[in-house]
Amino acid sequence: MTTRRGLARPDDIYQALMAAQSGLSPEDAERFRARLILILADRLGDDAAVAEAIAAARQDLRRATGA
Amino acid sequence: MTEGFHYRTYAYARSADQDRARPAHHPVVVAGGGLVGLTMAVDLVQRGVKVVVLDDGDQVSVGSRSICVAQRTLEIFNRLGVGARCRAKGVTWNTGKVFRGDRLLYAFDLQPEGGQRNPAFVNLQQYYVEIYLIERLAELDPAALRWRNRVEGVIAREDHVEIGIVTPEGGYRVTCDWLIAADGVRSTVRGALGLPFPGEAFDDRFLITDIVMKSAFPPERWFWFDPPFHAGRSALLHKQPDDVWRIDLQLGPEARREEELREDRIVARLRAMLGPEVAFSIAWSSLYTFQCRRLKHFRHGRVIFVGDAAHTVSPFGARGGNGGVQDADNLGWKLAAVLAGEAPEALLGSYDIERGQAADENILNSKRATDFIAPKMPAMALFREAVLDLATEHAFARAFVNSGRLSVAAAYTDSPLSTADTEPWNAGPAPGAPAPDSPVTIDGRQGWLHDLMHDGTTILCGSRAQSCDGHLSVRVVREGDDVEDATGLVARRYGLDSTVAYLVRPDGHVAARFRDPTHGAVTAALARLHGRAAA
Known part of the structure; x- marks a missing residue:
């Protein structure tokens, strides 16, 4: 997958992602991530890009764990 | 426990076929006198085809069953002479509301645009629709429908079908050129032919x-x-x-x-x-x-499957009954043309392709709704909860909420009968899509465009579209001449200007559209529509 646009402050974003989940139970963290995925998909606003992102994530998991 | 509707019994009557030494022969036999079989029979009889309908019972559908009659079905029923009765009796609705807990998540309007004869849906118990179709069929041919005639054996020959029938007075046999299997999800005909019915049960x-x-x-x-x-x-x-x-x-x-x-x-x-x-x-x-299943092919030689006998879906989306009625609508004109010798048998192959595509679409929508309503794995439940939670505050998430995607007319995008566009269009129904109805003025009186297109092949064209006349058995509806587009809705819905022409099939789907077509282009599109495309 080609990166569409680089983030200006990747460290800030990564930290914000972690901070949002800190102190959450594993179940609530999962709930948070489901919401985030849906919101991000909407913000992308491009069906093909979302489908590509889903495929890229799944492929990377397969490569890493064989799942 | 049961109250409300009173079910009458339809009398068995002995037919002359039962007293013959040799089996009587019919052009078309329809197995099953339910919603789809009756629609099929009325359509064919209206087209001048002699039909015998065999039903194993002596009543209409017990229970309300398929209650949501979609706009497209109402259009088809108009053509078959029962649309006005359905509209008059049915409960009109266009709005759906989705609740989560005791809170309204959102409401949707299935028909935001005015200038429509039919609402998005009327709700009407299946038994009423069947009664209207039975009465319509009796008007056209009082002897067409045979109650308590159970199909027991089917032998499909290369050029005809042999049918064994059991009645209260014993058995008899008939033969036919074409057998239409409209005998429901547990189709006897499908069983007799030994056809698998693959799919998924929930x-x-x-x-x-x-x-x-x-x-x-x-x-x-x-x-x-x-x-x-x-x-x-x-x-x-x-x-x-x-x-x-x-x-x-x-x-x-x-x-x-x-x-x-x-x-x-x-x-x-x-x-x-x-x-x-x-x-x-x-x-x-x-x-x-419920189950989502379909036959791999809907036509097997001289036996053609329609409705639940061919495909079955969950009720979410009202795609069972409405899908079956569209099957009959698609098949009727083709079978009539083949029987009249106006089209080659190959035309029937397009029924399998077009309605197969529609069945796939219905099954896809049905499965998606089912997975949302009854999540099968933890991830599905997790995301459903997230969608429903988000939907309260975030409008975008409502698009993911799936309580059933309600039936709309199928567009036959892969149809071999369609002539592909040769230029870009930014308005109007593409080849394969249904031609929309519109209010029009006919001889100074308010009417509907569909009433001018009924039953036969039609060309709808602008005032200066040349080369639309002089084609055999084609009705030309010319704006400004035959109809007046007083509201401008025809122009808008079709992108119709003075040089545009649409070739519309007998089932009301678009076969081709042109700007300033030549006579040859229209002739070629007509040949393709009737299954005679140059290879």
């Missing part, structure tokens, strides 16, 4: 019940996820004529039939939903699971 059980209740609830489709009266499951409330209300309650995979169908149990569930004060009585109830 575990979740649902309680469906019709109650008679005086209520001021609006005529809208109300769907709940996790309602307070039925925690953790889904529920549906929908109005029908005669103060009958459809209620559908998801019970989960563990529900037991013997227990759930006990009247006290059903009443307790309904009380929880409707409150302690409301007076109601139960007219019909049933416990169901």
Whole structure:
């Protein structure tokens, strides 16, 4: 997958992602991530890009764990 | 327990076929006199085809069953002479509401645009629709429908079909050129031909019940996820004529039939939903699971499958009955043309392609709704919860909420009968899509465009579109000449200007569209439409 646009402050974003989940139970963290995925998909606003992102994530998991 | 509708019995009558030494021969036999078989028969008889309908029972559909009659079905029923009765009796609705718990998540309008003869839906018990079709068929051919004639054996030959029939007075045989199998999800004909019916069965059980209740609830489709009266499951409330209300309650995979169908149990569930004060009585109830299946092919030589005999879906989306009616609408004109020698048998191959595509679309939508309503794995449940939570505040998430994607007319995008566009169009129905109806003025009087297109092949064209005349058996509807587009809606819905022409099939789908076409281009599109495309 080609990166569409680089983030200006990747460290800030990564930290914000972690901070949002800190102190959450594993179940609530999962709930948070489901919401985030849906919101991000909407913000992308491009069906093909979302489908590509889903495929890229799944492929990377397969490569890493064989799942 | 049962109240409300009174089911009459239709009398068995001995036919002359039963006294013949050798089997009588008919051009078309329809197995099954339900919603789809009757639609098929009326369509064919209207086209001048002699039809015999065999039904194993002596009643119309028991229970309201397929209640949501979609706009496209109403258009087809108009053509078949029962549309006005359905509209008059049915409960018109365009609005759906989706609740989560006791809160309204959102409402949707299925018909935001005016200038329509038919609403997005009317709700009407299947037994009423069948009665209207039975009466219409009797008007056209009083002897067409044979009650208590059960198809027992089918032998499909290369150029005809042999059928064994059992009646209260014993058996007899007939032969036919074409057998239309409209005998439902447990099709005898499908069994007799040994055809597999592959697909998927779902575990979740649902309680469906019709109650008679005086209520001021609006005529809208109300769907709940996790309602307070039925925690953790889904529920549906929908109005029908005669103060009958459809209620559908998801019970989960563990529900037991013997227990759930006990009247006290059903009443307790309904009380929880409707409150302690409301007076109601139960007219019909049933416990169901559902399946999504289809035959690989709908045509097997001289046997052609329609409706649930060909494909079956879950009820979410009202795609079973409406899909079956569209099957009949698609097949009728083709079979009539083949029988009249106006088209080669190959035309029937397009029925399999077009309605196969529609069945796939219906099954896809049905499965998606089912997966949302009854999540099969933890990830599905997790995302569903996220979608429903988000939907309250975030409008975008409502698009993911799936309580059933309601039936709309199929567009035959891969049809071999369509002539592809040769130039870009930014308005109007593409080849394969249904040609929309519109209010028009005919001889100074308000009418509807579809009434001018009924039954035959039509060219709808602008005032200066040349080369549309002089084609055999084609009706030309010319704007400004035959009709006046007083509201401008025809121009808008079709992108119609003075040089545009649409070739519309007898089932009201677009076959081709042109700007300033040559005579040769129209002739070629007509040949393709009738299954005679140059290879």
